[in-house]
Amino acid sequence: MSSLKPYDAVLLLSFGGPEAPDEVMPFLENVTRGRGIPRERLLEVSEHYMHFGGRSPINDENRALLANLREQLTAAGVDLDQTPVYWGNRNWAPFTTDVLREAHENGARRVLAVVTSAYPSYSGCRQYREDLAEALITLSREGRSMRVDKIRHYFDQDGFLSPIAESITEALGTVPTGSHIAFVTHSIPDAMDDASGPQGNAYTKTHREACEAVLSLLAVDTVPEWDLVYCSRSGPPSQPWLEPDIGDHLAGLKNAGVPGVVCVPIGFVSDHMEVVFDLDTEAEEIAQGLDLPFVRAATSGRATAFAAMLASLVVERAAAERGENPERGSQAGSGPWHDVCPAGCCANLRNPDKPAACGVDWVLPIDTSSAAAPAEVTR
Template sequence: MVLSFGGPEGPDDVRPFLENVTRGRGVPPERLDEVAQHYLHFGGVSPINALNRAIIEAVRTEFDAYGIDLPIYFGNRNWHPFVEDTVAEMAGDGVRNALVFATSAWGGYSGCRQYHEDLARARDTVGAEAPALTKLRQFYDHPLAVAAAADAITAARADLPDDVRDGARVVFTAHSIPIRADAADGPTDLGGNLYSRQVREACALVAAAAGVDDYDRVWQSRSGPPQVPWLEPDIVDHLDDLHARGVEAVIVVPIGFVSDHLEVMWDLDTEARDHAAALGMGYVRAATIGTDPRFAQLVRVLVQEMTDGASAQRLGALPMLGVTDDGRAAACCTLPVSR
């Protein structure tokens, strides 16, 4: 099963989708209205479901090429097809055991543990006939993911004008989270900060593969009360800093995202791009890795780690986490008490 976040596929879906995303968090209606306008700016359609279906078709082709006879299902946390409905479908088809590929490369609560909670909720909803569900491991440092992201930087650089190409600054960006939540994520023997440490390591790996010696790591898409500190600097604020330092062009790399969903389309392709234009800076955004042919290969080799006992391919130094739905996942991605 490919398990993802979900997104609206028409204007009438936007508000119900946002209510699903924020349920139980006390988000004021006016904030939902504000975010709804971001979706409506693009016709009320998030590209994430279509991109996930394209990933599924690519993985199906990859499975066929390697003789892997496994059906592929699709489920979401926040919109159709909901994970509960997908697990019910799997049970009806007689599936007893399933591997789950979550479209997040990361540890931390939102990137890993919440997907385990989704699976547990779906199994409880379906009952005794629900299949066992094993989530595949985090893959932020997989050689195929690193190579795809590095090549995306090279391709993006080629789109810049000749006079600013060589001096363009590479800026990696990932979804911000509250600082306190990040500090609480991860096994106690790792000291927390699992998500931000993985992002830091992924940036270093991709930069090295792309031949980039110096780069920046920033954050985007923060929300919530302004008095709550989140990971910084924000991408738009950072563009101001780079402009003040005389940087003439940037290559923005959405390292934190598999696909071009709304946080990429709005925060990077709209707000950040427009701000760079107002500053007179050259701006290109590297592609996300979900459309790269190597992404389907990545899914296939992660499956083969579980089905064939293939060795885990990794470039990072942090412990491999998020593989199962037992206590290892709980220790990996602990939910902060205050959340």
């Protein structure tokens, strides 16, 4: 059997989403708490969910990924009775704190997190780390001492990239010759991109590296022209966000005489609401109105290769923590991402002092007002 020691549990950590109409507004209020988002905007976004019966696809996607990850870890020789795999969310049930508490009650003291976000940024990495820190602080106040690490980013891994390339190759056969590829990811404020990664602009840089890696895997004679574009902007018009928006881009392609487009949700590991509404619904309707042939390529989250890749990164990190020297592969020009986030990586621009786990500067605070566990540095 393959050991995951020193870890005694794995946590699949995701964003979360509502599963019934009466959960939609509480979920959105939870996601946006403290950000001053007008209720009118929340009501507008809630209609996206109501378009699908008030149910986000993300939890079903995570249930499928959880089953696949367990299967691939078992195939890698991991004894899941000894190292169980849990699933928790940042913004909806099952909540991270509750799941870590359950894991602690079952004997877990060191946990390795697998985050369903492939790229570095505040919202895609540090915010997950902040929520982990909040959970660990809460549990410490209950007298529960735990340490949580996370696997490295996997935007550069073949198991993420190859399924996308295969889907694009298939999609290109359904659109006119000369069609373009529109790689799409979630827009973020320009300032957030500027602060992403240890040197800045890692969000856009790693996305472009992923796009180029996917293009190198296409089974085509001629690689189509392509662009990286954005969806799901939610900030005020006065705040610069990454552009162009997918809708504006489609209009530009039509005006340029491009005969068709393959839309590739490169920024999403599975079919989240941003994919099924912003792309499959809104972007496709825009393309239809422009009489522009449009096909959306698949995400990689349900592919066996994707779960196998995550399992391999879990095994890799465990080996590294045991002092071994595992091979760290990468399909990106900049090489494999770091295991441990440097100080200040993907900074929180609103609250730079907010604790974030899984980084070199993370120390679990001692709550002197309660019987908290001793402070523990978690790398």
